[in-house]
Amino acid sequence: MQKILEINNLTRHFGRIRAVDNLSLIVEEGQIFGLLGPNGSGKTTTLSIISGVARQQSGSYSWFGSQGDDPRARQKIGSLIEVPNFYPYLSLVNNLRIAATIKNAPAGDIDRVLKVTDLYKRRYSPYRTLSLGMKQRLAIASVLLGDPQVMVLDEPANGLDPGGIAEVREIISREAGNGKTVVLASHILAEVEKVCTHVAVLKEGDLLASGRVDELLGGKQLYMLSASDPGKLETVLVSSGLVQSVARSGEELTVSCSDTTTAEDLNRFAFERGIVLTRLVAIKKSLESQFLELVK
């Protein structure tokens, strides 16, 4: 797979705030890459730097293998960092005409992007009459002008209702299906899980984890176990090599295992050591709790 974006040791501090600290990551062609993190974790700062609207203090990034601000590389990237300043009294078509002129994109592309974002029927409506979801789709339409190879989107579903979020997700997935690479920031774990193929989890400028979404966020299994002697059960499980972590609350133990460890493995292991389980329940670890664990 072709490397689309490479970030090496990127750093940007604001006084004592480490907005981005020594961040390194690679995005490959066709990925929908999510930067996931709570508010203030450095997502916008990172996207602003790689979009050329802010500067790093140290470190570097390269698009398509060319360092820094190569205008030829830039032309292949459509960024949405802040909602563009559309003119409230102008129609969607006229707003996009202005955007196309600024971006040096062909005006002939306007109808296409309006259709892709399902706004074609509203093309002559004044911008101010759009719903929030439509306004966000128009912003995405403007990013798609000139058919860039890469989309960089900061919180594309922010503030939208579930229907609006689903529409934005659909557009992103469809564009990725057509071969675009997408880099997006989000603080909503469920969204990242639904739309992204890869994720980097950020906290206060640090990279906590990165990898494939299914491996990183979905790969663990939780079990709840009880026995008449929970202390003994805890001791044998900790030294078993079967579990990654054990948390005890009264009589009950919650253990986290790799997804290859089955309930039968745990049951047999305990029984062979003279412990009869009084309860054994498999619970798939929620993504929410894994995310909270990562950013704790």
Ligand code: ATP
């Ligand atoms: P959010 O989801 O709230 O947008 P974020 O993950 O995008 O958060 P950033 O906006 O990149 O985070 O901010 C990272 C940190 O850097 C925050 O503590 C923020 O207050 C700080 N910061 C960002 N820009 C500036 C600035 N221009 N001056 C001072 N501090 C800044």
